[in-house]
Amino acid sequence: MRIKIKLSNGAKMPHRSTTGSAGWDLFADLKEDMEIKPLSSVVIPTGVSVALPVNHYWDLRVRSGISTKHKIILLNGAAVIDEDYRGVVGVPLTNLSSTSYFVRPGEKIAQALLLKYELQEF
Numbered sequence: 001m002r003i004k005i006k007l008s009n010g011a012k013m014p015h016r017s018t019t020g021s022a023g024w025d026l027f028a029d030l031k032e033d034m035e036i037k038p039l040s041s042v043v044i045p046t047g048v049s050v051a052l053p054v055n056h057y058w059d060l061r062v063r064s065g066i067s068t069k070h071k072i073i074l075l076n077g078a079a080v081i082d083e084d085y086r087g088v089v090g091v092p093l094t095n096l097s098s099t100s101y102f103v104r105p106g107e108k109i110a111q112a113l114l115l116k117y118e119l120q121e122f
Contacts, residue, residue, distance in 0.1 A: 001053060001114075003050060003052065003053070003114070004050065004051035005048060005049070005050055006049040007047055007048060007049075008045075008047035008048075008049075008088060009047075010029065010047065011027070011029040011046065012027040012029070012047070013048075014026055014027075014046075014048060014112060021111075022111075022113055023061060023111030023112055023113045024111060024112045024113075024114075025108050025111055026048065026089065026091060026108070026109060026110045026111065026112055027047075027106050027107065027108055027109065028045070028103050028104065028105060028106060028107045028109050029045045029046050029047030029048075029088075029105075030044070030103065030104070030106075031105060032105065033102040033105070034103045035100050035101070035102050035103075036072065036093055036094070036095040036100065036101045036102075036103065037095065037100050038095055038098050038099060039096065040094070040095060041075050041092060041093065041095075042092075042093060042103075043091065043092045044091045044092075044093055044103055044109055045089075045090050046088065046089045046090065046091060046109075046110075048088065048089045049086055049087060049089070050081065050085075050089065051086065052081070052083040052114070053083065055083070055116055055117055055119070056083055056115065056116050056117070057080050057081060057082050057114075057117060058080070058081035058089070058112040058113065058114060059078070059079075059112070059113040059115050060074065060078070060079035060080070060089075060091060060110050060111070061074070061110060061111045061112075062074050062091070062093065062110055063108055063109060063110060063111065066101070066109070070095075070097060070101050071096040071097040072093050072094070072095055072096070072097075072101055073093070073094050073096060074091070074093065074094070074110075075093065075094045076092070079091065079092060079110075081112070089112075091109050091110045093109070
């Protein structure tokens with residue numbers, strides 16, 4: 001299945017780290033470090049715009065390394081990129097620690113899992 005991707009100038013293309021990786025790594029599209037202060041949230045741009053297939057969405061997950069080592073989580077615990085969203089994908093991160101965390105330009109910040117859904121009627 002081919003996915004259409006558009007990158008902002010200088011943004012990194014999502015990629016899988018290994019052949020067994022389920023998710024596509026997403027990178028911070030920043031010109032300089034971005035601070036996430038303790039107990040605050042920011043949206044980190046990826047520079048990636050995507051056109052997903054019908055009945056599919058991207059389920060974003062924060063990298064386990066920054067969540068376990070630095071207590072950085074997704075703002076509401078989940079992030080969904082719908083098939084009809086065409087803007088730049090942003091990753092909403094929250095710092096649960098008592099110290100600032102600095103996201104570096106090009107840092108791997110999240111993974112995107114392509115998932116299929118079924119329409120429901122009520």
